[in-house]
Amino acid sequence: xxxxxxxxxxxxxxxxxxxxxxxxxxxxxxxxxxxxxxxxxxxxxxxxxxxxxxxxxxxxxxxxxxxxxxxxxxxxxxxxxxxxxxxxxxxxxxxxxxxxxxxxxxxxxxxxxxxxxxxxxxxxxxxxxxxxxxxxxxxxxxxxxxxxxxxxxxxxxxxxxxxxxxxxxxxxxxxxxxxxxxxxxxxxxxxxxxxxxxxxxxxxxxxxxxxxxxxxxxxxxxxxxxxxxxxxxxxxxxxxxxxxxxxxxxxxxxxxxxxxxxxxxxx
Amino acid sequence: xxxxxxxxxxxxxxxxxxxxxxxxxxxxxxxxxxxxxxxxxxxxxxxxxxxxxxxxxxxxxxxxxxxxxxxxxxxxxxxxxxxxxxxxxxxxxxxxxxxxxxxxxxxxxxxxxxxxxxxxxxxxxxxxxxxxxxxxxxxxxxxxxxxxxxxxxxxxxxxxxxxxxxxxxxxxxxxxxxxxxxxxxxxxxxxxxxxxxxxxxxxxxxxxxxxxxxxxxxxxxxxxxxxxxxxxxxxxxxxxxxxxxxxxxxxxxxxxxxxxxxxxxxxxx
Numbered sequence: 001x002x003x004x005x006x007x008x009x010x011x012x013x014x015x016x017x018x019x020x021x022x023x024x025x026x027x028x029x030x031x032x033x034x035x036x037x038x039x040x041x042x043x044x045x046x047x048x049x050x051x052x053x054x055x056x057x058x059x060x061x062x063x064x065x066x067x068x069x070x071x072x073x074x075x076x077x078x079x080x081x082x083x084x085x086x087x088x089x090x091x092x093x094x095x096x097x098x099x100x101x102x103x104x105x106x107x108x109x110x111x112x113x114x115x116x117x118x119x120x121x122x123x124x125x126x127x128x129x130x131x132x133x134x135x136x137x138x139x140x141x142x143x144x145x146x147x148x149x150x151x152x153x154x155x156x157x158x159x160x161x162x163x164x165x166x167x168x169x170x171x172x173x174x175x176x177x178x179x180x181x182x183x184x185x186x187x188x189x190x191x192x193x194x195x196x197x198x199x200x201x202x203x204x205x206x207x208x209x210x211x212x213x214x215x216x217x218x219x220x221x222x223x224x225x226x227x228x229x230x231x232x233x234x235x236x237x238x239x240x241x242x243x244x245x246x247x248x249x250x251x252x253x254x255x256x257x258x259x260x261x262x263x264x265x266x267x
Numbered sequence: 268x269x270x271x272x273x274x275x276x277x278x279x280x281x282x283x284x285x286x287x288x289x290x291x292x293x294x295x296x297x298x299x300x301x302x303x304x305x306x307x308x309x310x311x312x313x314x315x316x317x318x319x320x321x322x323x324x325x326x327x328x329x330x331x332x333x334x335x336x337x338x339x340x341x342x343x344x345x346x347x348x349x350x351x352x353x354x355x356x357x358x359x360x361x362x363x364x365x366x367x368x369x370x371x372x373x374x375x376x377x378x379x380x381x382x383x384x385x386x387x388x389x390x391x392x393x394x395x396x397x398x399x400x401x402x403x404x405x406x407x408x409x410x411x412x413x414x415x416x417x418x419x420x421x422x423x424x425x426x427x428x429x430x431x432x433x434x435x436x437x438x439x440x441x442x443x444x445x446x447x448x449x450x451x452x453x454x455x456x457x458x459x460x461x462x463x464x465x466x467x468x469x470x471x472x473x474x475x476x477x478x479x480x481x482x483x484x485x486x487x488x489x490x491x492x493x494x495x496x497x498x499x500x501x502x503x504x505x506x507x508x509x510x511x512x513x514x515x516x517x518x519x520x521x522x523x524x525x526x527x528x529x530x531x532x533x534x535x536x
Contacts, residue, residue, distance in 0.1 A: 172369075175356035175421075178316055179428060180345035180373030185380055189372055193358050193365075 057238060064243035072228055072247060078142050079224035080251070082217075083210035085142075086149030091203055093154045098161030105165055105187055119162075122155030127213055131220045145222030149210050157206055164198040165191055200266040204259040211255045215248050268294040268464050269315060269432060274324030276310050284310040286488040287324070292432075292466055294329075297458055299475040300468040301492075301499075302485035303508055308468035311485070312434045315466060316348045317341045346373040349425025351454070353437040355417040359410030363401060363420045366409050367392040370427030388427075395426040399453060415446040422454055433458060435467040439474070447471075451478060472504060 040046065097115055099105045106112035127148045134144030168191050176190040192199075218226015225248060232240040269292040276285040285307045292298050292315075300308045313319035314326055317335055326334050334344040349370065357366045371388040372380055396402050399419035404412060409420060418438060425433050438454065439447035451467075455478045458465040469475050475482055476496045484492025484499070484507040491506050492499065 171352065171354055171356040172358045174318065175350065175352060175424070176369055176372065178318055178345060178348070178350035178434075179370050179424070180342050180348075181369070182342070182373075182377050184377040185372050188377070188381060189369060190358065193361055197360070 060238040061242035063239065064246055065237070065239035066243045068240065069243075069247075072225060072244065075218070075223075075225040075228050076247060076251060079211065079214045079218070079226070080255075082142050082145045082149065082214040082222075082224055083207060083255070085146045086153065086210045086214065087203060087207040089146065089150035090153035090157050090206065093150065094158040094161055095199075097154065097158045098165055099187055099191075101158060101162040102165035104168065104170070105191060115158075116162075119155045119158045122151060123159065124155070125152060127152035127217060128220060131217045131222045135221045140221045140223065142223035145214055145217040145224060148217060148222060149214060153206055153210070157202060160202045161195075161199055164195040164202070168194050197267055201263055204263050204266075208252075208256050208259045212248075212252060268292060268329040269466075270327045271311070271314065272325045272327065274311075274314055274321040274326065276307075276314065276319055277322045283488050285314070285321075288485075288488070288490050290483055290490060290493070292464055293481075294464055295462045296480040297455055297465045297467065297478055298481050298483065299479035300466065300483050300485060301470070301472065301475045301507060302468075303470060306485040306507075307488040308485055309436050310488075311483075312350075312436050312466060312468055315432075315434055316345050316350060342373060347428060347431045349428045349430035349433045351418070351421045351425050351433065351435040351438045353440045355409075355414075355421045355441075357409040357417055357420055357424075360408060362406050363396060363409055363412065363423075364389070364392055364405040366420055367395055367423045367427050370395070370424045373428070391429070392423070392427045395423040396420070398426060398457060399423045414442050415450055418442060418450050419453065422450075422457070426457065430463055433463050433465045433467075435465065437468050437470065440470065448474065472499070475499075 036042065097119060100107070100111055101115040101119060103109075103112055106115070130148035130151055131144060134147045138144050138147070172190045172194065173186055176186045181189065214222075214224050215226045215229070218224040218228070219230045221227065225244065229241065229244045229248075232238075232244060271288055271290040271292075273287045273289050274285055275283065275287050277283050288307070288311060290311075300311060302308050310319055314321055315334075317326075320335065328334055328344055331340050331344055334341055368384055368388065371384055371392065374388070375384065393402060393405060396405050399422050401412075401416060401419055401423065404416065409417060412420065418441075421438070433454075435454065439451050442450060451474055454465070454467070457463070467478075476499065479496050482492065482494065482496055482499060483490050484503065486507050486509065492503050
């Protein structure tokens with residue numbers, strides 16, 4: 001009797017759990033559908049009108065017109081240089097900030113919080129906005145693009161670096177301190193060697209991202225291939241637009257493969 | 268060469284790890300701290316190089332006086348004080364040689380140490396590895412070495428400091444008994460040859476008896492025994508280890524031909 005009572009209790013509990021689970025699933029689904037509805041996704045009229053326009057655009061994009069390819073080499077090279085320069089700057093600024101932002105290496109709690117807030121602020125300003133600001137400040141070209149990429153990335157890279165440093169094994173740090181290392185030596189010789197593969201990983205991902213992002217930054221006048229892309233769009237030369245997009249795609253594939261290979265080598 | 272004067276350590280959680288402990292470590296002697304885990308051995312050792320700051324009391328060295336007198340004094344003291352840890356405390360992805368070179372860091376300024384250290388330091392490090400029989404493993408990653416080899420790298424790192432004093436915190440506790448005996452014998456021999464003062468915490472009575480010039484017995488943060496190994500009798504062991512039911516005498520080191528399963532059991536015990 002008491003056993004069947006126990007079974008009944010367990011099954012009732014399971015049923016309650018099932019109902020909670022179903023309610024949660026329904027809520028998540030409702031939010032997703034609402035988001036699509038708010039953004040007019042269910043307005044079929046716009047799709048019916050839009051599809052022929054899309055087809056028209058697509059047909060104008062083929063065949064891609066690579067006629068001006070000589071004019072794109074330099075901008076593509078600029079974009080590549082921007083991505084590398086932006087990464088270098090981001091790393092140089094991020095590393096000391098990350099040391100300050102990681103609780104286990106930060107000299108004090110307040111500085112740690114202040115640095116974390118600064119990183120969060122930098123992260124929250126999109127690079128396209130930073131791009132517009134820097135174009136206004138230093139003029140058109142690759143330089144504002146590099147500055148925008150670097151500054152936005154410091155927020156991201158600094159946070160990831162700090163997280164890597166935070167999870168470092170404290171034992172070798174104690175060994176370095178015991179051997180008379182200065183606090184800075186503990187960081188350079190005990191913390192960094194432990195997290196180096198993670199830092200390299202984060203940096204290379206960021207470099208790959210920078211290449212794609214710098215193509216977009218060209219649109220606001222911050223140099224590189226994005227500038228050419230914008231020019232082609234303005235001229236409604238969609239066959240050139242598709243050619244430029246394909247060129248960017250080819251470069252992204254190369255950069256990603258290179259990044260993957262470097263990551264492997266630095267393990 | 269080193270004196271502990273009424274040192275008390277109370278941690279933030281109000282646990283008293285060390286209670287008015289006084290001890291002295293004469294030059295060139297191999298002193299063992301004996302006691303169960305939690306007796307305050309690690310805390311006492313870490314007071315001797317300032318990794319733990321006493322709540323009250325002083326630690327004095329013959330050369331430099333109060334080791335916590337100034338940050339420069341502390342650094343000078345640590346420079347010639349090698350430390351060996353239970354878990355080796357190596358960086359797994361660096362080579363044995365790179366790990367040993369950590370022992371040379373304090374001899375260079377922070378910015379100088381960002382560049383590769385001079386050849387003289389590299390030779391010192393390699394010599395230290397050679398003395399522990401690992402010169403041929405110098406360029407292997409630390410995490411590819413066996414437990415016993417890793418601990419020998421730990422010893423080499425301490426030797427690279429050309430130390431006057433070596434502190435060893437349960438240096439063989441994470442090794443199987445046969446390896447433990449070999450590693451401790453090596454450490455003992457090197458300290459003898461170089462006239463290095465050693466303070467070694469252990470929980471195995473047998474090992475302490477075999478190697479110690481003098482023993483401090485700890486229980487509950489207090490020093491309850493101070494004398495040569497010969498005076499360590501059964502009643503005293505009961506005082507140190509709490510009760511007669513505690514296995515106060517560890518089994519003798521196992522022979523190498525014993526099965527891995529039994530070795531593993533012994534390691535856990």
